[in-house]
Amino acid sequence: MLSGCGPYNFTGTGKIDAKTFQVNFFQNNADLIEPGIDRTFTLALQDLIQNQTNLNLVSNSGDLVYEGEIVDYRTTPMTATADQQAAQNRLTIRINVRFTNKNKETDDFEKPFEFYYDFPGTGLPTGATLNTALQAIFERITQDIFNDSLAKW
Numbered sequence: 001m002l003s004g005c006g007p008y009n010f011t012g013t014g015k016i017d018a019k020t021f022q023v024n025f026f027q028n029n030a031d032l033i034e035p036g037i038d039r040t041f042t043l044a045l046q047d048l049i050q051n052q053t054n055l056n057l058v059s060n061s062g063d064l065v066y067e068g069e070i071v072d073y074r075t076t077p078m079t080a081t082a083d084q085q086a087a088q089n090r091l092t093i094r095i096n097v098r099f100t101n102k103n104k105e106t107d108d109f110e111k112p113f114e115f116y117y118d119f120p121g122t123g124l125p126t127g128a129t130l131n132t133a134l135q136a137i138f139e140r141i142t143q144d145i146f147n148d149s150l151a152k153w
Contacts, residue, residue, distance in 0.1 A: 016150060017103045021055045022062030026095065030073040034125075037134060038070060041095065044138040048146055066145070068097040071112065075125055078118060091125045091133045092116040095141055099149045109148065115140040 023046045028038040045066060050057055055064065072094035079087045094114040101107040117133035119125065125133055 016053065016055070018055060018063035018101065020058045020062045021049055021053075021064040021066070022058050022060060023049070024065065024067035026068055026070055028070045028073070030070050030093075032073050034073055034130070037073070037093070040134060041070065041138055041141075045142045045145065048142040049150075052146060053150065063102050064149070065100040065102070066097060066149070067100075068095060068110075070094075071096050072114070077121060079121075087121045088118055089121050089123075089125075090116050090118050091130075091137070093134075093137050093141070097145055099145070101149075107149070111148075113141045113144050115144075 023042055026038050026042045026045075028034070046057055049055060049066075070093065072092065075089050075091050077088070078090045092114060093116075094112050096110070096112050098110045099108060115137045117136045119129050119133060123129050
């Protein structure tokens with residue numbers, strides 16, 4: 001009585017012909033450098049893949065390899081008040097990703113992933129505001145990378 005459309009697991013990844021993955025350090029090559037976001041992003045991507053798959057993280061010779069660089073980090077005003085002050089600012093981060101599947105080369109890609117976080121114009125992306133922004137941006141970007149490389153949605 002049971003039928004299906006092929007192998008599937010609850011993470012949404014289907015059948016993966018891989019046992020290991022590696023995430024190389026994502027260098028921050030943006031014009032505006034925010035210290036530490038390269039490490040924070042690299043760890044966020046590693047954590048997401050570890051938490052949503054049964055793949056083992058390795059430091060080299062992984063079946064799946066994620067690498068790239070942070071290419072843009074910018075804050076722009078989005079709306080203005082009557083006295084020409086920023087009422088809302090947007091922090092945008094773009095990351096170029098190269099994904100390699102050593103067992104299935106047709107899955108390989110290189111493409112940018114970008115997301116943003118809006119915050120009040122009176123504040124700066126520092127401290128708690130920056131931490132909240134990075135968490136929201138990196139959560140979305142890492143999930144998009146996961147979906148494109150493993151989930152095939």
